[in-house]
Amino acid sequence: MMDGFSRIGETLVGKMRLLAIMVLGGLVLVIIVQAEAVLTTGEAVNRSMRYDIAMNGLNGKLDAVNALERVSRFAATRTPEDAQAARLFHNILLSRIDTWSAGAFGNFVATSPERVALLERVRAQVSGLSPLYARIEDPGVPDEIRRTLAQAVSGLIRIGGQAMMSNLTEAADIRETLRERQRFQNALVMVLIVFGAVLLAMMSFQARGLRLARESAERSARKFEQVAQRDPLTQLANRLAFDAALDKAIVEGDAGAGRLAVFAIDLDGFKAVNDMLGHAAGDSLLVSVARRLEEIVGGWGGDGLVSRLGGDEFTVLTRVPNGAPQAKARAQEMIDGLHAAHGLDHGNIVVNVTIGYALVDGQTVDADSVVQNADLALSHAKAAGKGRSQAYDASMREDATRRQLIEAGFSCALSRGEIVTHYQPQVEMATGRIVGFEALARWRHAELGWIPPSEFIRIAEASGRIAEIGEHILRSACRDASLLPQDVPVSVNLSVAQLARADLPGTVADILEETGLPPERLKLEVTESMVMSDSTRALATLRRLKALGVWIALDDFGTGYSALSYLRDFAWDELKVDRSFVQTLESDAQSLLIIRSIVELAQRLNISVTVEGVETPSQCALLRRAGCRVAQGFYYGHAVPAGELAGQLLRSFARVPLLEKPDLLGKGA
Missing domain, CATH: 3.30.70.270 (Reverse transcriptase/Diguanylate cyclase domain)
Incomplete structure (x- = not known):
């Protein structure tokens, strides 16, 4: 009986092996047929991707029309900008003609000798215009260019139209091919489903294969674990x-x-x-x-x-x-x-x-x-x-904790009014009369007390909050200055983040309108390093600000990289001499010489000069002999809240003869 069972078992195993071979053979056949269908479908898809011929043709027609339109515009305006634009679109058209001679579009052109000849004729016409574009400003040249371009445009439109029609015809063929293959592939999918069902029934007999696969996967996992650590x-x-x-x-x-x-x-x-x-x-x-x-x-x-x-x-x-x-x-x-x-x-x-x-x-x-x-x-x-x-x-961790506390407190500080604006007077040295104020940010933190501006400004710049703080100080300064006498301006420092914003001029205009402060009573200060970071964009923004009527001052003058070039590139209203020169006045004769040179240069350029960091009477005397007129620093007063400005002004004006009429905004050193 055992032998009989053995023979029956062997027979069943043999039949299952035969069935498995038949299933695998059928799958191989179906896979081969499916692969052929996929390749054919892929070929149709590749043909469909040649639709860029039509787009290329359309772009070529647009380039030709744009080139003709730019020449016509220059003929009407005669401006250098339109002349440059006309030359640019001529070069674009030349490049487009070159692309038509290569790739898929080049193959399309090559299928017709007539198109080849027409494209070469157009190329010769457009290339031949280069000498005329070089002297496009001469009378009559734009008209001559337009006549030749008109002929070239006609040829390009003709070739582009043929490309469009060719693509439309080919698209219809591709769609039909794809529909046929889709029906065929649907049938193959059904066959695969049937064979798959049979194969799933046989998977129960694959214990050995699964064990080998599991062992292989474990070896691969160990290998991948090593790779994952590199x-x-x-x-x-x-x-x-x-x-x-x-x-x-x-x-x-x-x-x-x-x-x-x-x-x-x-x-x-x-x-x-x-x-x-x-x-x-x-x-x-x-x-x-x-x-x-x-x-x-x-x-x-x-x-x-x-x-x-x-x-x-x-x-x-x-x-x-x-x-x-x-x-x-x-x-x-x-x-x-x-x-x-x-x-x-x-x-x-x-x-x-x-x-x-x-x-x-x-x-x-x-x-x-x-x-x-x-x-x-x-x-x-x-x-x-x-x-x-x-x-x-260990102090570094304390510094990091303090920095985190400061950074986290910006939002609350602004909403609670903890960050306030103080004002340092700018004084006419000859009379002691206040001729303006500089707005400075001050912060009394709820936990840390007064935080030095040098500390929280740096953290605000790194955390991206400086623009928000700068706008807050600007609005406060304009609001407070609007309550001061009409001849007293206020200076506000701009940050790099503010200067980089395209909407800065609009923001300044809105604040001026909101507070009612005349534009000529607002001075916006920027440093050389700020302008240097992106001089093209920075100077463009400053010109838009200056167009509002506000004054623009170059702060920390003399410590930057190429200050003289900025004096040439922008019409500054004021230069602020850096405090580092003032601090060494009494010990370094060159510092006084530099300040005197700055004053003389500013006088010739009709630019005001303000000296920063004056702390002693001797510094004041040296600066006056050097020709300086306006200064600020601890010698004249620390920054104070807005509520104390009126008293400072009264004490300042008391030193000036009653009939004297100061020209607080007049230019000159």
Whole structure:
């Protein structure tokens, strides 16, 4: 009986094997047929993608019409801008004709000798116009160009129309082909469903295959786990591997090998490499930095780990037997080693790096704290000038907490009126009469008390809140100034973020209208560095502001990069001499000479001059002898709230003879 069961089992297994072979054979046949259908459908789709011939033809006709229209416009206006536009569209038309001779459109043209001849004739006509475009300003030349262009436009329209008709015909064929193949593929899908159902019934007999597949998947998972801990570009350890290594090192300890140190490394100016040389060059530089870091760390011995966390951020995990001095020395070694030129395919690239580092001590119990400490040290190193290293100390965490508290408090400070406007007087040195005020932001924080402007302005710029604060100060200054005598202007500093906004002139106009302050009583101050960041856009915005009637002042004059060129490019109303020259007046004769030169230059250009940072009577005397007329600084008064301005003005006017009529807004030094 057992033998009978065995024979029956063998027979069933044989039949199942035969059935499986038949199913697989049927599937292979269906797959072959399906593949042929897919290829045919793909060919139809590829043909459908040649519809860009019609679009190319349409664009060519539009380019021809635009070229003709630009010449006609110049003939009517005779302006240099329209002449330049006419030449531009002529070049565009030449480029379009070149594209018609290549690619799919070129193949379309080549199918008809008549079209080939017509396109060559049009090319010759348009190319022959280049000498005429060179002297388009001459009388009669635009008309001659239009006559020739009119002939070329006719030919281009004819070719473009033929391209459109050809595409329409081909589109009809493609649609029919796709419909036929779709019906055929629907039938194949039904066949596949049937074979699939049979195959699913046989899957219960594939236990062995599933086991082998599971084992293979486990091997692949182990391999992928290794890959997942590597940065794909540099092949360094990634953040996952770094975190695991740091956790392990902290848990294991090993004080005999020295203290554990984490170095956070950031490339200075890496974005500029990407922008100027391209991302391929940036990637090559990152790989070079990675290899050099491995070489440097490998020279220390031990089991140091170099990792890339992302972008241009690298970390190094190592032990320093000699503690902090050795950590500092190793940070400098990495700065020097990475600064040496990196020889890449794109040329030699020199980069600086900034490093922050932290050492693990007995109080450090988790990896996150160590990394945060190194990052805080890196932030402080960047703030101090980049290209340097900085060790972490506990005060940095206090600074970070304070910064977070300040940054989180901006919204409430504005809504509660904690950020207020104070005003520092600008004084005519000869008489002591106040001739204006500069609006300055002041903040009395609910928890921190008075926060220096140098601190919260910098944080506001970094957090993107400076434009909101600047608009608040501008509105307050205009509102307060509207209550002062008509001959007293107010100066307001603009931030980089405000100057970059296209709606700034509209905002200023709205505030002036809202507060009723005459435009000529508002001075807007910008620094040279702000203008230099995007001079074209900045000067265009300043011209729009000046058109409103407000005064534009160049602040911190003399400390920038190319101040004289800005005097030529823009009609400034006022120059503000930087306080750094005033501070060295009594110890450096060159400072006085520079100020005198600025005053003389401003007089010739009919620009007002205000000197900042005057703190002593001797400085005031020297500046008056140098020809300066208006100054501000602690010698004349600190910034005060709006409520104290009236009293200051009364005391100021009391020093001036009653019949004197000051020209507070008159130009001149």
